[in-house]
Amino acid sequence: MNQQDQLKQLVGQKAVEYIHDGMQVGLGTGSTVKFMVDALGERVKNEHLNIVGVSTSERTEAQAKSLGIPMKSVDEVDHLDLTIDGADEISADFQGVKGGGAALLFEKIVAINSDKIMWIVDESKMVKQLGAFGLPVEVIPYGSQHVFEKMAARGYHPVFRKVNGEFVRTDSNNIIIDLHVDPITDPHALAEDLIHMVGVVEHGLFLDMVNTVIVGHEDGPEVIETRP
Numbered sequence: 001m002n003q004q005d006q007l008k009q010l011v012g013q014k015a016v017e018y019i020h021d022g023m024q025v026g027l028g029t030g031s032t033v034k035f036m037v038d039a040l041g042e043r044v045k046n047e048h049l050n051i052v053g054v055s056t057s058e059r060t061e062a063q064a065k066s067l068g069i070p071m072k073s074v075d076e077v078d079h080l081d082l083t084i085d086g087a088d089e090i091s092a093d094f095q096g097v098k099g100g101g102a103a104l105l106f107e108k109i110v111a112i113n114s115d116k117i118m119w120i121v122d123e124s125k126m127v128k129q130l131g132a133f134g135l136p137v138e139v140i141p142y143g144s145q146h147v148f149e150k151m152a153a154r155g156y157h158p159v160f161r162k163v164n165g166e167f168v169r170t171d172s173n174n175i176i177i178d179l180h181v182d183p184i185t186d187p188h189a190l191a192e193d194l195i196h197m198v199g200v201v202e203h204g205l206f207l208d209m210v211n212t213v214i215v216g217h218e219d220g221p222e223v224i225e226t227r228p
């Protein structure tokens with residue numbers, strides 16, 4: 001395992017210490033969360049931890065079920081106690097960019113219905129200002145070329161996300177446009193502009209949301225309470 005994966009595993013293992021009996025827990029998406037779900041599966045199996053998971057993607061759902069974690073859909077729970085997710089960038093004032101794994105819509109729905117939100121990252125994700133990582137925006141396919149052109153006209157430097165020449169599809173069958181605005185000097189203004197563009201379903205700016213960040217360093221995990 002490379003060093004970055006070791007840090008991801010470390011924060012994943014640390015995060016599950018915050019999960020207790022009876023909790024309804026949102027499970028994010030991505031390579032860091034995968035380690036967390038593995039660790040949670042161990043606790044469910046070995047300690048008979050009694051929890052319900054709510055996933056943010058088909059990938060996480062399949063992994064959690066394969067490990068015997070009891071799962072419900074977001075609409076089957078009245079609330080979530082805690083959501084643990086990864087992030088692509090976290091700024092010095094704890095604003096986040098997410099959606100590198102194209103799961104930002106479900107991640108945001110689960111996050112805003114959670115009492116507490118925790119992000120788990122290796123130290124490379126901590127930045128001064130957001131923007132170096134392209135900002136993912138989920139867009140419905142119909143009319144997306146026009147949305148793209150409007151974004152370009154605003155100077156957002158959009159790029160359709162494709163793999164092998166094919167549009168990447170989200171779990172809702174939408175597509176992703178990554179914006180290259182670096183640095184993002186006013187994330188709130190950008191978020192406000194994007195969410196009002198017709199055809200945009202959701203954007204990857206997760207603002208004023210996170211309560212706890214666990215950062216993986218070589219000498220151990222650092223737990224930062226951002227909004228206790």
Ligand SMILES: O=C(CO)[C@H](O)[C@H](O)COP(=O)(O)O
Pocket residue numbers: 028029030031032033085086087088097098099100101102103104107
């Ligand atoms: O937002 C996400 C998926 O949509 C992920 O949380 C984010 O991309 C981080 O992923 P990783 O842990 O693989 O670096």
